[in-house]
Amino acid sequence: MYExxxxxxxxxxxxxxxxxxxxxxxxxxxxxxxxxxxxxxLGWAANTLALIxxxxxxxxxxxxxGYEFLVAFAWGIVLFFLWxxxxxxxxxxxxxxxxxxxxxxxxIAVEMPSSQKMVSPLMPALKSNWLSxxxxxxxxxxxxxxxxxxxxxxxxxxxxxxQHNSRMAELCQSLPAMEVLDESCYRFITVGFFLLSLVIIxxxxxxxxxxxxxxxxxxxxTWSLITWLIYAACLHVRQTYGWRGRRSSVIAVIGFAxxxxxxxxxxxxxxxxxxxx
Amino acid sequence: xxxxxxxxxxxxxxxxxxxxxxxxxxxxxxGTVIPPQxxxxxxxxxxxxxxxNDVFHSWxxxxxxxxxxLNLIACSxxxxxxxxxxxxxxPLFNSGQIAQFQKQTRFLITGNYSDIxxxxxxxxxxRGYETWHDSQSGEYRVxxxxxxxxxxxxxxxxxxxxxxMLGVLIGAVFGFQGSINAPVGAVFGLDSIPGSGVAPGxxxxxxxxxxxxxxxxxxxxxxxxxxxxxxxEEQAAPQDATxxxxxxxxxxxxKFYQAGYGEAxxxxxxxxxxxxxxxxxxxxxxxxxxxxxxxxxxxxxxxxSQPGYDLGTASQLAYAIFQGNxxxxxxxxxxxxxxxxxxxxxxxxxxxxVPYTGLLVKKxxxxxLIWLGSFFLLCGMAMSFFMRPHKxxxxxxxxxxxxxxxxxxxxxxxxxVLAESIEAISNEIKRLSNLQTGDLTDKGxxxxxxx
Numbered sequence: 001m002y003e004x005x006x007x008x009x010x011x012x013x014x015x016x017x018x019x020x021x022x023x024x025x026x027x028x029x030x031x032x033x034x035x036x037x038x039x040x041x042l043g044w045a046a047n048t049l050a051l052i053x054x055x056x057x058x059x060x061x062x063x064x065x066g067y068e069f070l071v072a073f074a075w076g077i078v079l080f081f082l083w084x085x086x087x088x089x090x091x092x093x094x095x096x097x098x099x100x101x102x103x104x105x106x107x108i109a110v111e112m113p114s115s116q117k118m119v120s121p122l123m124p125a126l127k128s129n130w131l132s133x134x135x136x137x138x139x140x141x142x143x144x145x146x147x148x149x150x151x152x153x154x155x156x157x158x159x160x161x162x163q164h165n166s167r168m169a170e171l172c173q174s175l176p177a178m179e180v181l182d183e184s185c186y187r188f189i190t191v192g193f194f195l196l197s198l199v200i201i202x203x204x205x206x207x208x209x210x211x212x213x214x215x216x217x218x219x220x221x222t223w224s225l226i227t228w229l230i231y232a233a234c235l236h237v238r239q240t241y242g243w244r245g246r247r248s249s250v251i252a253v254i255g256f257a258x259x260x261x262x263x264x265x266x267x268x269x270x271x272x273x274x275x276x277x
Numbered sequence: 278x279x280x281x282x283x284x285x286x287x288x289x290x291x292x293x294x295x296x297x298x299x300x301x302x303x304x305x306x307x308g309t310v311i312p313p314q315x316x317x318x319x320x321x322x323x324x325x326x327x328x329x330n331d332v333f334h335s336w337x338x339x340x341x342x343x344x345x346x347l348n349l350i351a352c353s354x355x356x357x358x359x360x361x362x363x364x365x366x367x368p369l370f371n372s373g374q375i376a377q378f379q380k381q382t383r384f385l386i387t388g389n390y391s392d393i394x395x396x397x398x399x400x401x402x403x404r405g406y407e408t409w410h411d412s413q414s415g416e417y418r419v420x421x422x423x424x425x426x427x428x429x430x431x432x433x434x435x436x437x438x439x440x441x442m443l444g445v446l447i448g449a450v451f452g453f454q455g456s457i458n459a460p461v462g463a464v465f466g467l468d469s470i471p472g473s474g475v476a477p478g479x480x481x482x483x484x485x486x487x488x489x490x491x492x493x494x495x496x497x498x499x500x501x502x503x504x505x506x507x508x509x510e511e512q513a514a515p516q517d518a519t520x521x522x523x524x525x526x527x528x529x530x531x532k533f534y535q536a537g538y539g540e541a542x543x544x545x546x547x548x549x550x551x552x553x554x555x556x557x558x559x560x561x562x563x564x565x566x567x568x569x570x571x572x573x574x575x576x577x578x579x580x581x582s583q584p585g586y587d588l589g590t591a592s593q594l595a596y597a598i599f600q601g602n603x604x605x606x607x608x609x610x611x612x613x614x615x616x617x618x619x620x621x622x623x624x625x626x627x628x629x630x631v632p633y634t635g636l637l638v639k640k641x642x643x644x645x646l647i648w649l650g651s652f653f654l655l656c657g658m659a660m661s662f663f664m665r666p667h668k669x670x671x672x673x674x675x676x677x678x679x680x681x682x683x684x685x686x687x688x689x690x691x692x693x694v695l696a697e698s699i700e701a702i703s704n705e706i707k708r709l710s711n712l713q714t715g716d717l718t719d720k721g722x723x724x725x726x727x728x
Contacts, residue, residue: 121494124501124522183693190662197658201651210523212454212534212637214647217333219309226305229298239690240291270309 003053006046007071011105013043014078014098021095025171036094037085044078051075058119063135064126066267067117070108072135073263074101076143080188084147090176090184096157097150130206137202141195142259145231148188149256152249155181159246182245185252186238193231200224219270223262230255289351297345304341308332346442353435360432367409369418372672372683380695381685382703386710390417390675396709397671397682401702406669419671423664423698430661437653444646452641459486460541460558460633464509467531470638482510482528487517489538489588489634497585502535504634520636530640537635540588542576542627547615549622558631564599570619573599576627579609594627665694669702682706 020036023029050071054062062068081097084090108117122131154175161172175181203221204214215221234251237243243251287293311329328335375381386393394417401408406421455473459465464485468477488505502522507515520526526533541558546567548554554568561577580591598606598618610616615624667688674681684703688695 121496121498121500124499127501128523179692183691187691187693194655194658194662197655201655204651205648208644209525210534212525212532212536212639214644217308222305222309222333226302229302233295233298236291236295266309 003050003057006050006053007105007108010043010046010050010074011102011109013039013046014074014101014105017043017094018098018102021092021098025092025095025174028174033091033094037082040078040085040094040098041082044075044082047071047075047078054119060122061132061136063132063139064122065116065120067108067112069135069139069263070104070112072139073142074104076139077101077104077146078143079140080143080147084184088184090180092154092175093147093150096154097147100146100150125210128206128210130202130209134199134202134206137195137198141192141199142263144188144192144195145256145259148185148192148252151181151185151188152252152256155185155249156246156253178245182248185249186244189231189234189252189255193228193235196224196228196231200228219266220262223258223266227255227258227262230258285351289348289355291352294345294348294352297341297348301341301345304332304338308338346438349435349438353432353439356432356435360428367420369409369411369413369420370670370672370685371413371416371418372674372681375670375672375683375685378670378685378687380687380692380699381683382699383681383683384703384707385676385679385681386707387679388710390673390680393680393706393709394673397673397706400705400709401669401671404702404705415674417673419669419673421669421671422666423668424666427660427664427666430657430659430664432657433653434657434661437650437657440650440653441647442650444643444650446643447646448641448643452639452643454637454639454641456536456635456637458537458539458541458560458633458635459484460631461486461489462631463633467638473638482508484533485509485515486634489632491538491588502538502634504535504636506533520634530642532639532641534637534639535634536637538588539633539635540578540581540591540630541633542578542594543629543631544576545626545628547624547626549624554623556628558633560633567618567623567625570621570623571601572605572619572623574618574625575599578630588632589630591630594630596625596627665691665698667691667695667698669698671702680710 017036017040020032020039024033024036051062051068054068054071058064063072077097078101081094084093155178158172158175158178158181161169176184200221203224207216207221208214230251234243234248234255237251238248307329311332324330327337332338372383376383398408398410398419401419401421404423406423407425408419408421410417410419412418453473453475455467455470455475457465457470462485464483466483467473467475485507486504487507490503491499492501492503494500504520506518506520506526508518508528509515518526518528520533520535522535525535539561541560543556544559544565545556546554548569557565559565559576561581562575564573564575566573575597577595577597578591579593579595580586593609593611595607595609596616597604598616600619608616610627613626613628615626617624667686669684669686671685672683674683682703684699684706686695686699
């Protein structure tokens with residue numbers, strides 16, 4: 001009940017932050033962007049509180065079903081975002097990143113049946129210390145990759161504005177420099193990729209313990225491998241063939257699409273062992 | 278030029294590797310979305326020939342993975358041969374050359390020239406740089422490398438895959454896997470596990486199932502499945518152990534996993550005059566023959582399909598009778614009630630149910646190598662991504678009473694880190710100076726000396 005209210009507060013604050021970032025871009029007033037950062041931070045505080053409340057009512061880390069993972073996923077994305085804002089203060093990243101968070105939470109609010117949101121006891125296969133390691137690294141990894149996605153989209157938007165010399169070009173000027181976008185996107189891919197490797201390895205260790213095989217070509221496993229290979233290819237072509245800028249950004253977008261499919265698509269379209277989240 | 282390349286050069290190239298990775302991605306997507314189905318006609322031939330019902334265990338997918346592995350091996354060893362050469366290079370540049378760098382800055386400081394030179398090198402060392410320097414035509418030239426070990430990161434990452442692959446191979450060659458549904462009370466050796474391929478009489482120990490039970494939460498959903506077993510070995514006291522989900526039993530390199538459970542049905546078959554002909558446990562749905570007739574039968578526990586069914590709570594059992602392949606009769610019966618089959622008056626009694634535990638039994642000596650490889654993979658990645666490798670080149674030149682400092686740098690991966698490092702080092706050098714007189718890159722604007 002209270003948890004629901006806190007969840008709604010987080011959702012409302014993130015929504016308000018998005019609108020403020022739009023206003024910042026339109027009005028070019030720095031102070032608006034600053035305010036938006038604070039609203040986002042407040043939303044993140046509510047998001048954190050929702051997780052803590054779930055932790056208290058479930059008596060375990062809130063990482064065990066689709067609802068809990070999504071709330072934590074949103075939390076992880078905003079965590080990276082706030083760190084970036086604190087450290088570098090990139091303009092307008094929030095405008096591109098928070099909609100991802102918004103869609104995740106809107107999905108919970110609108111689409112998810114309430115039976116899936118309830119606190120449920122852990123099924124035996126999930127009763128393992130590896131649950132926290134595996135899911136916590138997944139949240140951080142997805143957070144970093146979501147940020148790389150937002151930066152890549154910003155790069156592509158800015159590039160197309162510059163090319164077409166449209167009315168948008170003026171708006172796009174206030175986005176961070178293209179080199180900065182490209183470079184930061186790459187850095188977050190390396191962070192997300194490293195963590196994704198950790199997710200896959202911890203999953204393999206756990207699977208070896210729970211299912212008796214470190215790898216069984218389960219759809220979830222396979223899609224995490226596909227995602228991993230896409231990012232691995234992205235890093236290699238960047239390093240060896242100097243694919244930067246647009247090409248690299250396009251791969252980052254495809255990579256994040258694979259991340260989302262690994263999480264949502266596999267659950268909704270492909271059956272497998274990993275059916276809880 | 279490309280005509281000069283040997284097939285090995287071409288095979289170990291990044292291009293080949295990327296093509297293989299792309300092929301694996303596409304094949305994997307196909308493998309997860311193509312539903313297993315029965316095709317007919319020529320489509321069916323192709324479907325079966327390409328093993329599309331199970332792409333991940335098909336010959337061509339294995340081939341792709343093997344090619345990718347070979348590409349990785351070839352490329353890793355090639356890199357190993359080129360690395361020492363690259364690491365030996367320690368170039369130095371003069372101020373004019375550094376001015377051509379994309380990332381560079383230049384400023385004036387005051388102080389004792391030789392003293393400042395020494396302190397700059399010391400400063401770089403303190404910040405974790407490896408340095409080298411010389412003096413040439415009035416310029417003190419310094420080279421500094423940060424995160425030099427990072428060059429090894431990529432190599433370690435790639436070699437870690439070789440360790441993982443070795444683990445997979447060892448598992449495939451020396452390991453086995455099988456599964457068994459063992460009723461409570463049963464004793465089995467590894468040689469009796471279907472699919473294990475263990476030769477009879479070579480197992481050394483036997484496993485006895487003492488108990489199977491389900492633990493439940495307050496809302497009756499299962500919280501755990503547990504098998505209590507004893508390990509029986511000649512010339513040793515039996516050892517007790519519990520196998521649960523997420524708690525496999527590891528005994529002498531053989532792992533036992535809790536994989537399933539159910540109830541077997543004890544069947545007693547008697548002839549018309551009451552003489553027992555046969556008795557034993559059958560699994561639900563398993564056909565058993567009625568001796569001396571052409572009849573067969575199956576038994577099942579109807580209640581077991583109900584949600585919330587608990588072991589041992591069934592009150593009715595079901596059976597089906599067949600003559601040859603023809604289905605004769607289906608019915609329900611209580612425990613230990615005679616069911617008459619055929620004209621000769623044989624009876625079948627479903628005496629009781631006995632819980633069984635489904636165990637996955639596995640030996641995989643390659644697993645430690647998989648974890649070792651994974652560990653190196655993470656180390657290699659961390660080195661390659663997070664050591665922030667870059668090189669700085671500094672030149673100090675006495676300029677009247679002042680010293681002109683030029684700082685430039687290069688980085689293969691991380692330009693933002695490079696820019697930050699140049700700025701940080703420049704600021705520290707300015708702090709070395711007694712009085713900061715101005716920053717030339719700042720278009721001659723004097724910067725407040727109050728640092």
